[in-house]
Amino acid sequence: xxxxxxxxxxxxxxxxxxxxxxxxxxxxxxxxxxxxxxxxxxxxxxxxxxxxxxxxxxxxxxxxxxxxxxxxxxxxxxxxxxxxxxxxxxxxxxxxxxxxxxxxxxxxxxxxxxxxxxxxxxxxxxxxxxxxxxxxxxxxxxxxxxxxxxxxxxxxxxxxxxxxxxxxxxxxxxxxxxxxxxxxxxxxxxxxxxxxxxxxxxxxxxxxxxxxxxxxxxxxxxxxxxxxxxxxxxxxxxxxxxxxxxxxxxxxxxxxxxxxxxxxxxxxxxxxxxxxxxxxxxxxxxxxxxxxxxxxxxxxxxxxxxxxxxxxxxxxxxxxxxxxxxxxxxxxxxxxxxxxxxxxxxxxxxxxxxxxxxxxxxxxxxxxxxxxxxxxxxxxxxxxxxxxxxxxxxxxxxxxxxxxxxxxxxxxxxxxxxxxxxxxxxxxxxxxxxxxxxxxxxxxxxxx
Amino acid sequence: xxxxxxxxxxxxxxxxxxxxxxxxxxxxxxxxxxxxxxxxxxxxxxxxxxxxxxxxxxxxxxxxxxxxxxxxxxxxxxxxxxxxxxxxxxxxxxxxxxxxxxxxxxxxxxxxxxxxxxxxxxxxxxxxxxxxxxxxxxxxxxxxxxxxxxxxxxxxxxxxxxxxxxxxxxxxxxxxxxxxxxxxxxxxxxxxxxxxxxxxxxxxxxxxxxxxxxxxxxxxxxxxxxxxxxxxxxxxxxxxxxxxxxxxxxxxxxxxxxxxxxxxxxxxxxxxxxxxxxxxxxxxxxxxxxxxxxxxxxxxxx
Numbered sequence: 001x002x003x004x005x006x007x008x009x010x011x012x013x014x015x016x017x018x019x020x021x022x023x024x025x026x027x028x029x030x031x032x033x034x035x036x037x038x039x040x041x042x043x044x045x046x047x048x049x050x051x052x053x054x055x056x057x058x059x060x061x062x063x064x065x066x067x068x069x070x071x072x073x074x075x076x077x078x079x080x081x082x083x084x085x086x087x088x089x090x091x092x093x094x095x096x097x098x099x100x101x102x103x104x105x106x107x108x109x110x111x112x113x114x115x116x117x118x119x120x121x122x123x124x125x126x127x128x129x130x131x132x133x134x135x136x137x138x139x140x141x142x143x144x145x146x147x148x149x150x151x152x153x154x155x156x157x158x159x160x161x162x163x164x165x166x167x168x169x170x171x172x173x174x175x176x177x178x179x180x181x182x183x184x185x186x187x188x189x190x191x192x193x194x195x196x197x198x199x200x201x202x203x204x205x206x207x208x209x210x211x212x213x214x215x216x217x218x219x220x221x222x223x224x225x226x227x228x229x230x231x232x233x234x235x236x237x238x239x240x241x242x243x244x245x246x247x248x249x250x251x252x253x254x255x256x257x258x259x260x261x262x263x264x265x266x267x268x269x270x271x272x273x274x275x276x277x278x279x280x281x282x283x284x285x286x287x288x289x290x291x292x293x294x295x296x297x298x299x300x301x302x303x304x305x306x307x308x309x310x311x312x313x314x315x316x317x318x319x320x321x322x323x324x325x326x327x328x329x330x331x332x333x334x335x336x337x338x339x340x341x342x343x344x345x346x347x348x349x350x351x352x353x354x355x356x357x358x359x360x361x362x363x364x365x366x367x368x369x370x371x372x373x374x375x376x377x378x379x380x381x382x383x384x385x386x387x388x389x390x391x392x393x394x395x396x397x398x399x400x401x402x403x404x405x406x407x408x409x410x411x412x413x414x415x416x417x418x419x420x421x422x423x424x425x426x427x428x429x430x431x432x433x434x435x436x437x438x439x440x441x442x443x444x445x446x447x448x
Numbered sequence: 449x450x451x452x453x454x455x456x457x458x459x460x461x462x463x464x465x466x467x468x469x470x471x472x473x474x475x476x477x478x479x480x481x482x483x484x485x486x487x488x489x490x491x492x493x494x495x496x497x498x499x500x501x502x503x504x505x506x507x508x509x510x511x512x513x514x515x516x517x518x519x520x521x522x523x524x525x526x527x528x529x530x531x532x533x534x535x536x537x538x539x540x541x542x543x544x545x546x547x548x549x550x551x552x553x554x555x556x557x558x559x560x561x562x563x564x565x566x567x568x569x570x571x572x573x574x575x576x577x578x579x580x581x582x583x584x585x586x587x588x589x590x591x592x593x594x595x596x597x598x599x600x601x602x603x604x605x606x607x608x609x610x611x612x613x614x615x616x617x618x619x620x621x622x623x624x625x626x627x628x629x630x631x632x633x634x635x636x637x638x639x640x641x642x643x644x645x646x647x648x649x650x651x652x653x654x655x656x657x658x659x660x661x662x663x664x665x666x667x668x669x670x671x672x673x674x675x676x677x678x679x680x681x682x683x684x685x686x687x688x689x690x691x692x693x694x695x696x697x698x699x700x701x702x703x704x705x706x707x708x709x710x711x712x713x714x715x716x717x718x719x720x721x722x723x724x725x726x727x728x729x730x731x732x733x734x735x736x737x738x739x740x741x742x743x744x745x746x747x748x749x750x
Contacts, residue, residue, distance in 0.1 A: 049609055142711050142719055143704045151719075155726050169740065195737060196744025203743045210736040217729050224722075391499055 005204040009433070009440035018436050019178055023427045025273040026255070027182035032425050039418050046411025050125070051229060058128040060404045065202040065389060067382040067399035072126035074374040075409050078257065079119035080153065081250065081370065081418070085258020086112025086160050087222035088294075091215045100286050102438065103278050103430045109164040111261050114419040116157040120150075122412050145231045152225040154201075159218045164423075165193075166211050170204075170433040173197035186426060204213050207370045226250045233377070239309070239320040240381035255294040256341070257370035260363035263287050265420065267360040269429050278430050281355060288354030291366070295345045302337070319384050328382050332372055340369020456744075466727075471545060475538040480535030481579040483677075486565035494566025497559055501551070509570050525570035537564050553626065553637050556675050589613040589620055594670050596627075603688070604655060605638070607670050609648045611678065619648025624673040627652045629666050629690075643672060660690020682748045702711035 009015060053060050063070050089108035094102045101108075124130050140147040172194035179187050197203060229248035234246035245250070266287065270279040306324075309317040324333045344362050347353040353362060379399060389396070423429075486491070498509075502524075507513035509524035509678045522528045532540065541560050544550030551560065589611030597606050605627060609620045623644045628635035638658075642650035660666040670683040701736045 141708050143706070143715060148719070151723060155723075155730070158730055159726075162730070166733075166737075195741040197740065198744050200743055203740050206736050206739050206743065209731045213733055215730055217726060221726060326500075390503060 005201075005208060006437065006440070007199055007201065007204065009436040009443075010199055012436065012443065014439050014443070015174070015432075015436045018439065019174055019432050021275065021277065022430050022432050022435075023175055023178055026179070026426060026428065027186065028425075031272075032421075033196065036418070036421065039414055039421070041416070043411055043414045046407045046414060049407035050411065052126075052404050053408060054130065058126075059400060062400045062402050062405060064396040064399070065392065066385060066397045067379060069126075069378050069382065070399055071118045071375065071401045071409050072122060074371070074378040075412060076119055076122040076126070077229055077250075077374040077378065078104060078371045079115045079412070080226055081124055081254035081256070081257045081374070082261050082367075083112045083115035083119060083156070084222050084226055084251070085227050085262055087162065087218045088255050088258065089262065090163060091218050091222075095215055099438065101285060101324060102434045104262065104287070106164065106167070106429060106431055107265050107269065108258075108262050109160060109239035110420055110423045111258065111265060112160040113157070113423070114416045116153065116160055117263075117419060118412050119153055120157070121415065122409075125408050125412065127383050128328045135415035145228055145235055148228045148306055149225075149232060152221060152228055156218070156221050156225045159214055159221055163211070163214050163218060166207060167431055167434070168427060169194055169197050169207065170199065171252075171428045171431060174432050175428060189426075223251065226254050233381075234367055237386070238381050239314075239316040239384070240377070243305060243309075245301060249298075249305055252294060252298040253370070253373065256291070256298045257367060259287065259291045259294055260370065263291065263359050263363040264367065265424070267356055267363075269424065273429070274429060278435060284356045285351070288348050288359050291359075291363070292345055292348040295341055295348075295366075299341055299345065302341070306395065316384065316386065317425070318431045320381060321422045323380050323383065324376065328383075329376060335378055336373045336376060338367045340373065341364050460648050465747050471540060473539045477535050477539035478533055479606070480538055481577050482534055482561040483579045485559065485578055486561075486568060486576050490562045490565040491569050493559075494562035494564070497555065497563045501554070505547070509567070519546065520539065521548065524567050529567065530571040530574070533699070534561075534564055536567075537567065552633075553628075556671065556680060557673065558675050558680055567571075588677040590679070591617070592620065592672065592678045592681040594625070594672075594681060596668055596670055596685040596687070598654075598687050599651070600687050603654050603689075605652045605654050605668065605687070607642075607644070607650045607652070607683065609644050609650070609672075620644055620678075621646045621648060623648075623678065625650045625670055628669045628671075629658060630669060635669060654689055656691075658690045659693040660688070662692055662694045664688045664690050664692040666690035708730060 061070065061072075064376060086109045089101050092107060124133060127133065136150060140150075155368040172190045176190050176194060179190065227250065230246035230250035234243055240412070263284070266279050266283065267376035270276050306321065310321055313321075324331055344366050347358070347362060352358065361400070382399075383397075498708070505517065506521045507515070512523045512526075514521040514523060529537075538560055541555070541563070542550060542552045544552075552624050554564065568576070590613075592609065592611035595608045597608070598604075599606055607625050607627065608740055609625065610617060611620045611624055612618075613620070621644055625644060626641045627638045629638050630636075637652060641653040642652060644650045658666060665686045666689055667684070667686045669726050672678045672681055675681065679741060699710070702712050704715075705714065
């Protein structure tokens with residue numbers, strides 16, 4: 001993001017056509033109503049499931065004495081992981097000066113905001129007495145990684161929201177006069193949110209500075225959020241968690257999940273909003289390369305994470321690894337590693353598979369596998385405590401997720417999709433002014 | 449896999465070798481019998497004792513899920529286990545062998561019989577034989593009392609034991625006594641078990657360096673080995689005979705595990721700096737949004 005903004009683009013004719021293209025899908029359409037209706041009804045079912053849990057407590061889940069962190073915590077790690085891509089794309093790649101990320105940056109921020117916002121809720125879903133949530137702040141111990149986690153998740157959510165909102169301000173101002181087809185309340189919302197933006201150089205100057213600060217600040221925050229999430233596990237002595245590379249292992253895994261989520265959303269936007277002029281095959285190609293890169297790094301960490309303890313085979317680690325490689329979790333483990341990591345890496349090395357549709361399919365596999373990978377990280381470790389309990393019913397020692405639990409987890413995913421849908425549907429999903437500015441630059445270059 | 453295979457082979461070979469060594473039980477122990485009849489109460493008590501002391505190795509009776517030790521701990525319901533006479537079982541519990549610990553000082557004589565009573569409940573064809581009353585009568589007494597005192601000059605602890613025998617309260621001679629000092633997690637045997645002299649007294653050498661509480665108190669417990677005959681008698685006395693020891697509580701200093709007000713300084717600093725740093729910038733940026741708003745208002749006036 002250049003700090004000097006040349007506002008000539010405001011007078012370029014092309015701005016009109018760009019704005020028209022991007023604003024066309026904005027507003028309430030029939031498809032939107034049907035889609036939201038579907039999400040809303042599904043969500044109601046999930047809310048009912050949560051009502052059951054709220055009423056009866058965690059006994060309605062499969063969580064017992066041995067496995068007390070199940071689907072919910074896996075889901076939490078997944079949400080935090082996926083949200084991290086906002087930092088990777090708009091911040092790291094943007095600050096390096098890669099031009100192709102500009103039209104994608106907002107999509108990445110939408111993913112970041114939606115997933116970070118719901119991550120907090122997911123944690124509440126794991127609480128048997130959610131009304132005691134304030135106790136975390138009243139009686140929480142600063143020594144506990146859980147408190148650090150609560151702190152960074154909140155901070156990350158705020159920064160991501162700002163990184164979504166700040167670059168949106170000029171777009172809101174540009175859109176104001178071009179929203180004839182949308183409901184009045186939406187136009188009023190634009191009016192308020194555009195904070196009297198009228199494209200003065202001074203405003204651009206302030207905006208660019210603010211964005212820059214946030215872009216830099218989000219890097220350590222994002223590193224912190226997922227490293228701390230990994231510490232929730234890594235600060236214990238348990239096999240499978242007791243690892244010194246858990247921080248980077250989680251971070252790189254997060255980039256894989258997040259990149260896949262961005263590709264999926266890009267594909268939907270491109271196809272449904274007919275924005276293939278802005279989300280071109282080139283963008284998918286580049287995202288494909290990014291996905292290969294982060295996947296290879298993640299694969300490298302995976303090899304580290306399993307080979308080193310696998311070489312030493314300390315008793316407890318050996319039992320754990322046996323469970324993953326050939327035991328109870330083998331099917332899930334190998335499916336995740338092959339379908340979600342190894343095969344995507346191989347396929348994405350070929351240009352054909354970096355075309356939009358193949359990319360979309362591969363990304364769905366990667367994202368689903370990313371969810372199960374979190375399950376593999378969280379659950380199997382708890383099967384073999386160092387101090388086994390005795391004389392308890394078998395049921396207390398195994399974990400079978402219940403329907404209630406699965407429905408609540410589904411509900412959190414639906415909620416994230418709802419947030420994404422609203423942001424994508426009611427606001428320009430591609431930064432109009434940045435695309436126009438770049439177009440203007442190209443035009444002036446060709447004139448010379 | 450291959451490694452596992454070889455270690456399995458090794459275990460099998462070693463256990464074959466060891467199980468070849470018969471666990472010899474002296475003839476007089478072989479024929480010992482419980483002085484009381486096994487009933488539901490004794491089996492219930494035995495079950496509790498079993499699950500706290502034995503299950504970790506021998507596993508759930510009848511399930512053959514003992515841990516893989518060398519030699520393997522037999523299952524309680526197995527023919528090998530039930531092939532022991534009551535007396536042989538008692539002897540093996542008292543003496544121990546290899547990984548099988550001796551329970552001589554851990555379980556009282558009565559408790560040993562209770563565990564055996566529980567073990568027998570997994571043998572449907574078992575018929576109990578009770579020790580004949582006469583065998584026990586000669587050495588038994590009622591209302592047994594143990595009094596502990598400290599012989600300062602020699603640093604010894606003396607146990608004086610008396611009981612009602614032949615309707616007369618008299619010093620109890622020839623009874624074996626054990627002395628224990630209570631520690632954090634259990635009882636520490638002090639000196640050897642001693643047998644009372646004609647005056648009913650037994651004397652234990654007490655170590656000079658045993659840590660006591662902050663004033664030197666040590667809680668002493670004495671019991672009779674043969675509590676079947678004498679009843680479950682115990683003396684429980686605190687004497688100032690230990691080295692005064694002050695152990696600072698683990699929550700005294702700043703530590704990771706302590707309350708917030710005693711969190712490590714470095715942690716408080718890092719956390720505070722990180723949070724204030726990040727939120728300082730966030731608030732600054734929020735103020736910038738206001739600045740944008742103000743700058744927008746001005747243009748119209750230009």
